[in-house]
Amino acid sequence: MGRSPCCDKMGLKKGPWTSEEDQKLLAYIDEHGHGSWRSLPEKAGLHRCGKSCRLRWTNYLRPDIKRGKFNLQEEQTIIQLHALLGNRWSAIATHLPKRTDNEIKNYWNTHLKKRLVKMGIDPVTHKPKNETPLSTLGGLSKNAATLSHMAQWESARLEAEARLARESKLLHYQTKVSSSHHEHLNIISSDQQKQQQLDSPTSTVSFSEGKTEFVGSSSTCLNMIKETENDWISSTIHEFEGVEEGLTGLLLGGGGSLGPSFSADKNETAGDSSGGGGGECNNYYEDNKNYLESIFSFVDPSPSDSTPMF
DNA sequence: AAACTGACCAACCGCTTCCTG
């Protein structure tokens, strides 16, 4: 399977986008939707490859993009999801509405990863680099197994979401076609198609208030996705109940009320402040304690408005 | 003021996955 040759064409512009180019792209997509990215540049009068246009649109021009600094809750979500999913930025991005995978990836690489390293936590495994003293307390190996299990569930769940979203769209389409109001529906269909094209092309699932919702109206699909989610959540909760005991012991019975927030950014940041001041050993364990709590609070069944659930 | 350094992030590259005929 050869690579797409679109970017190899001579005479195509590369590098930063000008405001005129942005305007052209915006105007074209606003009017026609993006349709085929490959043919778009020519139609829009841009001397760019389709890939470049798609990237510019998805990462910068899309109207549903939230720009600016990440807040504490978003940071927390990224870290928690990264612990579960690894470098699957697009999957992580689906849980952070209005943020692009590229933005999340950049933020992780420039901020969060460094912060974890400073805390003595391996940003790849999300385990303390010096695991020996903690693991000997018996909690972590179990925790790691649980995280692994959670990751598997999440993986399967994401696949199911994507599949069901496709099926839902298909069902929606078929329903329309079978209807007697063809002309009317065709109008709706084209409007929806336009809207859909204006929506995030990287996301097969749209989110509202942290809940998953589907475009289609199929109750079957909704039930299926609910089942999938419930399976996953109940499974992880079940696992969590067991882990919590180990974790409690692991946390040296430390008071408990650390709050749900990830400690590192309380004063931009604990990561930065960890370098200064004494009691580094205490800070190390305190940070890890907070960190691990934040990871496991992600699957805590108790409702929390600070932690977006699926 | 100039040179240097590091942080940040938009954009590119190339591989993988999906879709269609």
Add this chain to the structure above:
DNA sequence: TCAGGAAGCGGTTGGTCAGTT
């Protein structure tokens, strides 16, 4: 079932800017 094209994705690069020497 398979091949080829298109889109998606993650890793990486390179330009810009602010802070430091």
